[in-house]
Amino acid sequence: MVGVAGFEPATPTSRTWCATRLRYTPTGAGLITAAPLNASATTGKALTVELATKALAADAAGIADTARCLAAGGLAAFPTETVYGLGADAGNGEAVARLYAAKGRPAFNPLIAHVADLAAARRVGQFNADAEKLAAAFWPGPLTLVLPKQPDCGVSDLALAGLDSVAIRIPAHPVANALLAVVGRPVVAPSANRSGHVSPTTAAHVLGDLSGRIDFVLDGGPCTVGVESTIVSCLGEPTLLRPGGLAREDIERALGHALALAATPDDDAPIAPGMLSSHYAPKAAVRLNAVSPRAGEALLAFGKAPAHSGATLNLSSRGDLVEAAANLFSHLRALDASGAPHIAVMTIPHEGLGEAINDRLARAAAPKP
Ligand code: TXA
Ligand code: MG
Secondary structure, eight states: OOOBTTBOOSSTTOSOOOTTSOOBOOTTSOOBOOOOTTGGGOOSSSOOOOOOOEEEESSHHHHHHHHHHHHTTOOEEEOOSSSOEEEEETTOHHHHHHHHHHHTOSSOOOOEEEOSSHHHHHHHBOOOHHHHHHHHHHOSSSEEEEEEBOTTOSOOHHHHTTOSEEEEEOOOOHHHHHHHHHHOSOEEOOBSSOTTSOOOOSHHHHHHHHTTTSSEEEEOOOOSSOSOOEEEEOSSSOEEEEOOSSOHHHHHHHHTSOOEEOOOTTSSSOOOGGGOTTOOOOSSEEEOSOSSOOTTEEEEEOSSOOOOSSOEEESOTTOOHHHHHHHHHHHHHHHHHTTOSEEEEOOOOSSTTHHHHHHHHHHHHSOOO
């Protein structure tokens, strides 16, 4: 972190700073903080300065500042050929939690990991023959591949929404590519709009939705494709998960056969929600709003935890919802792996990121099909 005259962060080496603390000084661009995304986390100890989101020219200096911002846990929007993405360091769970908060997402959907080249993509996901074919034909470009994740894929559990698969894309936009090359690790980037709004194709659209909630927008002019990438799962038979900027016919021609179509919950014959590939479900039965854990249960705590002899993990002992979101899926997985048949979960406040945490917990607690 870059030092600021007269200001010493309480824990300069930790990543637990909250959005209301000064945390980053780009060269010549003044003090930057994100908006107070989690007002309850304000300690009063740190000086708080709120500035509007800064638009940066997409030149070498702007790209370098944006890369430094992302590496420091900040949020920055950047152009891709499809739509503007809201970037965060994929491996930084708390930055990813702030990203969901900035978008106002009611739920944690898994995010796309953006990388600069095929070598970087191979460090994130495992390619089978179909994936190799599609990558060779269409990357860089408006295609996202869902692949089994590599063991050390560099994408946080929160960005993966707890899944064992990962969505990867190499954008075909010189600014996005330069930025990803400088950052040197995966950057998650959903479309840079408030949840429920249309995807942005100019920096002005991004500012209209997110000004004051993110650090920077890198202005690379209008996007040429204008709709999101096409998403193809290569977990089994190649399957179209989302139509987008690359036509299905082009993909089928490259594969030499038709794509399977994903069943969606809206189909006439819906597949059970627990079977949807985009929902992580623990094996253990999950009991919500637990006040005291019972014998044989593992405990997923929040805030002050009651004494318990079984496996216990705390989402955030200081009651910080950003920290809790960052820990959610990894803690659920770890408690599931402890072998306990039941996981008791303490009450999570239904405010800020608590809404999305409770959405995911409710899915985890839903009866198994
Ligand atoms: O064009 C795009 O793809 C843009 C630009 C910024 O790259 N990004 C984008 O991201 O549209 P987003 O977060 O709005 O959409 C990501 C989609 C979601 O529908 C999510 O469910 C799906 O990708 N997804 C991500 N990981 C997945 C996984 N492991 N399995 C299935 N679906 C996944
Ligand atoms: Mg979107």
